[in-house]
Amino acid sequence: MKTYIVGNWKMNFTVGEASIYLHKLLRTIRSYRGIEVVIAPSTVALQPLSLQIDRHKLKLAAQNCYYRDFGAYTGEVSVAQLRGLVDYVIIGHSERRYIFRESDKDIREKVAAAIRCGITPILCIGETENERNFGETEDVLKDQLLGGLQNVSEEDLEKVIVAYEPVWAISSTKDAKLASPDDIAKSISLIRKHLEAKFGAKRVENIPVLYGGSVNPSNAGAYLTIPGINGLLIGGASLIAPQFNDIIEVAKRVQE
């Protein structure tokens, strides 16, 4: 399986800055057959960057989408409108769940719409610090995972990527903590266990599961060697070209 290195730029960079930053990335990063590098700029930058990008080096992702194709949905951008611009769409990021109050129902509709439109959904799940302290991690992961995948058929499961992002480890969370490889390994095995129970072990073998939460070039190697992990979702460090590039190089070394 490929290793996925996904940079989520969140609401950073103007369109001009994004273009300059992409130019810098394209100059520095090297393409490796086993590594899929993906960047998720803000929606306004997707169209211009889609013209500028070298798809051998990088693919584009949207940070969100709406599940209806067209219509009276002021302010929304549908997956149908993203077709041709992006290969991936991040769905259910914790900032969407907790700041914008997205429900599991919204998220499952978006996952299904992405699959219908031929765009790979990256379904984000993860417990908050309170949920972790109350021993609710497994229930939360199971609910978010199976809730998000409720409308996905067994055949379509292979079109999905899952990203485990404990909210308490995301660098922008107040008092964020670094997740230990042991913590992450436990959650990844829970995620795979619940996927297998629903879809069968054979189908789940090929489902990429990524980790996200304060990843940087110094810890990327340890995270990438956790069993069951197939890549990283990176926020803060994806905004600093040398760090993002170094993480790609770490991924390459881990693969060798």
Ligand code: PEP
């Ligand atoms: C994220 O918000 O998806 C994320 C992983 O951010 P960071 O890498 O900054 O913790």
